[in-house]
């Protein structure tokens with residue numbers, strides 16, 4: 207089926223074997239009128255089976271996805287695959303190269319650009335291609351994120367609470383197979399238009415992740431990402447490399463932040479001082495930290511008070527904070 211898009215590629219999604227290549231996205235600049243942004247893509251297909259669509263670098267300052275998928279893309283061979291794997295290790299490549307969450311080309315957040323439009327800024331053109339050319343091919347969608355520079359996270363595999371109970375149970379089952387310590391059901395408090403939210407809406411089994419942050423980036427988090435994505439591919443029989451699904455030391459715990467108040471926003475701007483480390487349990491009414499006011503250095507610090515009870519699954523990573531920044535997220539054991 208021809209897709210109505212500005213993007214061109216030599217990749218043939220129906221061709222057996224392994225292909226590496228690019229999505230060519232028109233990018234006209236001051237110094238290069240007919241330039242193209244090359245978004246790398248790997249397709250490995252062998253026989254009949256489901257299709258997994260894997261993304262890294264949706265946000266540019268989250269390098270767990272690019273690292274994991276660049277390695278997987280080099281390693282994966284057709285004989286390991288039953289079905290098809292399509293992977294894009296740097297979906298928002300300009301942001302990955304700039305080390306920024308948002309695209310430096312148009313200032314947009316790839317993870318708020320879905321479904322995108324044919325005639326849009328660069329970010330929206332890529333989102334539109336994913337929506338119309340790639341999502342229809344996929345049974346399983348994985349979008350690897352971390353907290354980047356802004357938030358520390360306990361390593362978790364996540365999803366929204368979707369209305370379709372069968373889809374919800376399947377997503378939690380797949381998330382548990384990943385083997386990260388936490389499965390995290392979250393709400394969109396930071397706007398709509400997310401890649402995983404759109405894929406969930408199409409009924410796809412969709413997994414996001416928050417595997418640490420820029421300052422937690424290291425061997426432990428990368429192992430969770432690499433083992434996890436392979437485990438999910440093995441769960442669906444797409445990866446048949448002879449390795450069993452790795453059992454974690456402790457079964458993943460399913461938790462949720464279902465209330466708006468579980469996402470604690472800074473009441474004023476200043477330096478956020480946390481009082482607790484992640485995994486601490488706090489009660490509603492408890493002071494979880496305080497804001498030091500830079501413009502009133504001799505005034506008392508302003509308390510940041512929890513309005514719900516729960517465990518800290520994330521907290522702000524960069525101390526300098528603006529009013530309204532999310533400084534902590536609280537979760538409770540979840541029913542699903």
Ligand SMILES: [Zn+2]
Nearest residue numbers: 265268351352
């Ligand atoms: Zn992200």
